Amino acid sequence: MSWPGRTIMHVDMDAFFASVEQRDNPALRAKPVLVGGASKRGVVAAASYESRKFGCRSAMPMAQALRLCPNAIVVKGNYGKYSAASKAVFDVLRTFTPDVQPISVDEAFMEMTGTLHIYEKRWGVSGLPVLEKIGRTIKQRIREAVDLPASVGISGNKFLAKLSSDLSKPDGLKILDPRDAENELAPMPVGVIYGLGPKTQDRLRQLEIKSIAEMRAFGEERLVSRFGEQARDWLRLSRGEDNRPVRLEREQKSIGKERTFFDNIGDPEELRSLLLGFTEEVARSLREDKLTCRGITLKFRLGDFSTFTRSATLDAPTDSTKILWAAAADLLTKWLHERRGALRLMGVSLHGLSGEEQLDLFAALPAEQTQVRTSGKQKKVDETTDAIVQKFGRGSIKRGGSLRDE
Numbered sequence: 001m002s003w004p005g006r007t008i009m010h011v012d013m014d015a016f017f018a019s020v021e022q023r024d025n026p027a028l029r030a031k032p033v034l035v036g037g038a039s040k041r042g043v044v045a046a047a048s049y050e051s052r053k054f055g056c057r058s059a060m061p062m063a064q065a066l067r068l069c070p071n072a073i074v075v076k077g078n079y080g081k082y083s084a085a086s087k088a089v090f091d092v093l094r095t096f097t098p099d100v101q102p103i104s105v106d107e108a109f110m111e112m113t114g115t116l117h118i119y120e121k122r123w124g125v126s127g128l129p130v131l132e133k134i135g136r137t138i139k140q141r142i143r144e145a146v147d148l149p150a151s152v153g154i155s156g157n158k159f160l161a162k163l164s165s166d167l168s169k170p171d172g173l174k175i176l177d178p179r180d181a182e183n184e185l186a187p188m189p190v191g192v193i194y195g196l197g198p199k200t201q202d203r204l205r206q207l208e209i210k211s212i213a214e215m216r217a218f219g220e221e222r223l224v225s226r227f228g229e230q231a232r233d234w235l236r237l238s239r240g241e242d243n244r245p246v247r248l249e250r251e252q253k254s255i256g257k258e259r260t261f262f263d264n265i266g267d268p269e270e271l272r273s274l275l276l277g278f279t280e281e282v283a284r285s286l287r288e289d290k291l292t293c294r295g296i297t298l299k300f301r302l303g304d305f306s307t308f309t310r311s312a313t314l315d316a317p318t319d320s321t322k323i324l325w326a327a328a329a330d331l332l333t334k335w336l337h338e339r340r341g342a343l344r345l346m347g348v349s350l351h352g353l354s355g356e357e358q359l360d361l362f363a364a365l366p367a368e369q370t371q372v373r374t375s376g377k378q379k380k381v382d383e384t385t386d387a388i389v390q391k392f393g394r395g396s397i398k399r400g401g402s403l404r405d406e
């Protein structure tokens, strides 16, 4: 072992969507590229490193990014391409350890503690050299699979691994011995601490606390008296301590799908059709995992970042696309009646998930309360659709019409 304890890796693709566009179009290489909606209300979904020199960032309004970098080339995004690349990257990661926790389409934590000895034996090296070789090999395999740059951070916990990959960007690899973390962190700004947002940073600045060293020197009890118990977590992280586990996908407590739009969308029909696609996708995940759900939540974010959720509880646990779509469509209709404006983001999530064992409990209830799984025609439709999607991939089938007509 290189250091006692855990070995955690954080892998993060660099300027992911923009890198995909630069890969596929040589005319965009080495140029400032902004992926996103080109309209006045558009948002930057990804900014190439060439554009970041001018201050462009993802989630920035497109108009603002173009003021910072008027020569930037705006490219409308292509989610199909990005999700294919994302899937290929995650396939690569899972060949190194089964314990992969996706954080977003282009970012994951990997638990390497129990896997390290395999590589030590395979390559006949140990200590830092084995970590360096794993990191380089992952980057190389990602290159071979999707021809895209990734940054890798390796350390003793999630916080330090992510910090390392951030510091190494772009196309970097950084290994941070957790025993050196306390010293390395000292001069860094407090903003590197997970969960410490811009407003809190402002309040800390008023107390002359800008660096992690200054935060530590201020003293735990004085910090807690001003900021509450959360300050203890900041100080723990500031010393490089973080014991959050890498969680596997199968442990997830909810199933969801959300999307930030390239251009804000206000058209009800367009929103309906997107929501139908999301609902079909989450219902399929539910059936793939052999689960049912009790509730559904829609998430709406407006152009000014204000975010709303609307939820419904179902009469009985279900895994049926038709039932879920009825609930989702109803929530959307009510939302549209509130007339709050065009959406920047929309999402759907399912909760109250149960597996097979709990289904049997419901099966003991009277029949009218136990629509646990749909039967008959609609169940056939779900099964057939799932089989087709499994064989030919998403987008191979559209059954929006059939659901709407019923």
Ligand SMILES: [Mg+2]
Pocket (backbone or CB within 6 Å): 012, 013, 014, 015, 016, 106, 107
């Ligand atoms: Mg990234």
